[in-house]
Amino acid sequence: MSNGNDLMDKLVSLCKRRGYVFQSSEIYGGTGSVWDYGPLGVELKNNVKRAWWRTMVHERDDIEGLDAAILMHPRVWEASGHVEGFTDPLVECRNCHRRFRADNPDIQGDQCPVCGSKDGFTEPRNFNLMFRTFMGPVEDDASVVYLRPETAQGIYVNFQNVLTTSRQRIPFGIAQIGKAFRNEITPGNFIFRTREFEQMEMQFFVEPGTDEEWFETWRERRLAWVRSLGIRADKLRWHEHAPDELAHYAKRAFDIEYEFPFGWQEVEGVHNRTDFDLTRHQQYSGKRLEYIDPNDRDKRYIPYIIETSAGADRMTLVVLADAYREEVVEGEQRVVLGLHPALAPIKAAIFPLVKKDGLPEIATKIHDAFRAAGIPSFYDDSGSIGKRYRRQDEAGTPFCITVDGQTSEDGTATVRDRDTLAQERVSSDRLTEYVRERVGR
Numbered sequence: 001m002s003n004g005n006d007l008m009d010k011l012v013s014l015c016k017r018r019g020y021v022f023q024s025s026e027i028y029g030g031t032g033s034v035w036d037y038g039p040l041g042v043e044l045k046n047n048v049k050r051a052w053w054r055t056m057v058h059e060r061d062d063i064e065g066l067d068a069a070i071l072m073h074p075r076v077w078e079a080s081g082h083v084e085g086f087t088d089p090l091v092e093c094r095n096c097h098r099r100f101r102a103d104n105p106d107i108q109g110d111q112c113p114v115c116g117s118k119d120g121f122t123e124p125r126n127f128n129l130m131f132r133t134f135m136g137p138v139e140d141d142a143s144v145v146y147l148r149p150e151t152a153q154g155i156y157v158n159f160q161n162v163l164t165t166s167r168q169r170i171p172f173g174i175a176q177i178g179k180a181f182r183n184e185i186t187p188g189n190f191i192f193r194t195r196e197f198e199q200m201e202m203q204f205f206v207e208p209g210t211d212e213e214w215f216e217t218w219r220e221r222r223l224a225w226v227r228s229l230g231i232r233a234d235k236l237r238w239h240e241h242a243p244d245e246l247a248h249y250a251k252r253a254f255d256i257e258y259e260f261p262f263g264w265q266e267v268e269g270v271h272n273r274t275d276f277d278l279t280r281h282q283q284y285s286g287k288r289l290e291y292i293d294p295n296d297r298d299k300r301y302i303p304y305i306i307e308t309s310a311g312a313d314r315m316t317l318v319v320l321a322d323a324y325r326e327e328v329v330e331g332e333q334r335v336v337l338g339l340h341p342a343l344a345p346i347k348a349a350i351f352p353l354v355k356k357d358g359l360p361e362i363a364t365k366i367h368d369a370f371r372a373a374g375i376p377s378f379y380d381d382s383g384s385i386g387k388r389y390r391r392q393d394e395a396g397t398p399f400c401i402t403v404d405g406q407t408s409e410d411g412t413a414t415v416r417d418r419d420t421l422a423q424e425r426v427s428s429d430r431l432t433e434y435v436r437e438r439v440g441r
């Protein structure tokens with residue numbers, strides 16, 4: 001039985017081997033806890049984001065999309081509370097000067113978990129997690145800007161713009177996918193906690209008093225979405241924030257947690273943020289952010305916000321960790337990424353059994369048909385069929401199509417299912433349709 005660390009090591013090495021995720025700036029020795037998505041990784045993460053956008057925006061009438069800039073007016077972060085409060089307590093080892101979050105479970109008494117020295121640590125001091133930079137050529141306080149630590153604020157400051165241009169009425173939501181940056185003290189666990197990451201956030205604006213009901217509705221919908229990615233139900237659970245865990249803006253908060261190889265951890269938060277954010281932005285900007293009910297102009301209020309906030313990278317890690325399995329088939333060990341076919345980067349791999357007798361030409365034609373249909377496919381004629389299957393199993397490709405002698409006689413090719421290993425002969429002119437039907441979406 002593998003333990004959690006082993007499993008993570010195997011996943012990280014598979015991700016590198018198959019072109020899912022590489023360490024950033026690897027040829028220079030790597031940058032700590034920053035990762036790049038390779039050819040298959042970018043497809044997988046895009047598929048996760050696309051699935052989210054489809055459910056949250058395209059399949060609904062009451063949610064609009066937005067793509068706000070990363071750099072915002074610095075006052076935004078004063079209004080949001082991030083300048084003052086987005087901090088973690090930090091301690092420093094007196095010997096090696098490495099810094100840790102004060103609540104790091106690896107710290108035992110005065111002993112440094114890295115250098116082992118018992119010289120102890122500095123007093124905790126608050127460390128702001130926002131990255132600061134400068135706008136324009138002069139590095140003074142007036143030109144300080146922040147890399148946004150969450151995408152949500154870009155939505156709040158555009159609330160009136162979206163409301164008037166989309167002609168939505170409350171209740172309605174605004175959804176956004178984009179990069180966020182946090183100078184985390186202890187990043188780690190591969191793409192779980194990084195300093196640069198992507199969020200998929202939706203802010204739903206509701207009338208005060210209806211917020212609790214909407215909170216429950218969004219909780220249900222969000223868990224159903226995670227399940228729709230094929231994630232096992234017994235690996236998911238809710239964690240409710242106790243009063244001492246609640247963020248300053250939240251009335252109630254629940255996290256969807258996944259059981260990673262390194263334990264249960266948050267992947268998405270559903271928060272009742274009350275009218276905190278819009279009230280603060282109204283106060284700091286001096287602009288009215290009230291909603292006026294079009295049916296009753298005397299009815300004005302600052303909407304309450306139900307937020308659903310997920311990490312695209314963290315969700316991609318959930319998808320990868322949940323899909324990874326090792327099994328023995330006909331006496332041979334294989335590693336499989338059992339990705340949901342809709343998320344798999346490559347939908348079908350096409351193999352000529354041998355590199356002669358006209359088989360490569362037929363297989364190339366099939367590959368061309370997949371390309372023309374816009375279905376990601378991969379052509380491979382190197383190595384034994386067994387080896388080619390194993391490479392695709394690791395890449396998570398749901399279907400492998402083999403062109404053999406019989407194909408030149410009756411026009412059928414063998415389709416092998418990644419999970420059941422069942423093989424079926426399908427007429428070559430029906431292959432794209434066959435795969436599309438099974439991949440769905």
Ligand code: ATP
Binds near residue numbers: 268
């Ligand atoms: P944590 O307690 O893990 O630091 P958080 O409670 O600060 O997370 P939120 O601010 O609620 O997280 O962010 C919403 C989502 O954004 C998280 O559920 C997670 O999926 C993602 N996220 C937050 N921080 C990071 C990070 N450093 N790296 C990757 N994803 C992150």
